[in-house]
Amino acid sequence: MTHASSLRSWGLAAAGALCVAGVLLAPQVTDTFALLALTVYLVMAMLALSLAFVWGFGGILCFGQAAFFGLGAYAYAIGAINFGPGVAALLLSVAVPAVFAALLGYFMFYGRISDVYLGVITLAVTLILFNLANSTSGSEYRIGEALLGGFNGIPSIPTLTLPGHDSPLEPEGLFRLVGLLLIAAYVGLRLLLRTRFGQVVVAVRENERRAELLGYDARLHKLLAFALGGAIAGLAGCLYANWGAFVNPGVFSLAQSAQIIIWVIVGGRGTLIGPMIGCVGIQWMVTALGGQQTVDTGLVLGVVLAAFVMLIPRGIAPTVMGWFAPRARPVATVPERVR
CATH class of the missing domain: 1.20.5 (Single alpha-helices involved in coiled-coils or other helix-helix interfaces)
Structure with missing residues (x-):
């Protein structure tokens, strides 16, 4: 070294x-109000981190990361209502979107679907889930004891109870759990990108045909990276359901999918820390604008995206790092440059 x-x-x-x-x-x-706001910022930062890995390092243009986020939230809600808000419900919220992402990825990657069509398919799947969740408003739409609720969603979701504790997490405990899980996910992805698997994932992003000629199964590596991104997004969905004790079809919405893309572009594709910074900054801005009626929030997001694409195309993190290391190689061209 x-x-x-x-x-x-x-x-x-x-x-x-x-x-x-x-x-x-x-x-x-x-105070409690600020702590709740910080908690949801960190939850969304984990969602941004999932796409930062899938798109920034795996080269997989996924417009449907909200699908895995929503599946994780609904899976936790259904599991917590049916067999208690313990570790089993938490694991279910990670396993369901991971398996769904693996199945979807299998047909896309082994079907040799190009990047453009892959983005369209993931977006279409998200819209299908959105409409499906909206159409389950009758009393017959239930999974075990959990009523899906249609556009009204699932209210009063039990908050996670950790092993060795008799009471559910308070806001302070939930904040600590979310923060520690976010740090663990970030560190875990950094370490993963330094392994042979991570290096191959980046190599496939750079030149898939060359990686295949060197003997690597590019489709398998993309599939595993896609499934891992789905699992992290599902974990974020679980924590979101715990934060609000409520989930509705809005988690699958087109607006949610678009925001995740904006977070990554603004923060800097090809980094892990950048999209999280972009997410927190934009979420803070949206929250600040939400209390006034003068400026439309969607219009502001569009202006921010256009400004970054034209003026700072690399995003916040790569641009700032470039100021301190102007002669360094481009960020994330190799795993050692992961941020």
């Missing part, structure tokens, strides 16, 4: 320790 790599590793370790300390200490210095 070179001296620069060693310093970078120590710096990342120190930053990680500070993040963990911040997550653990924040509830002690923050």
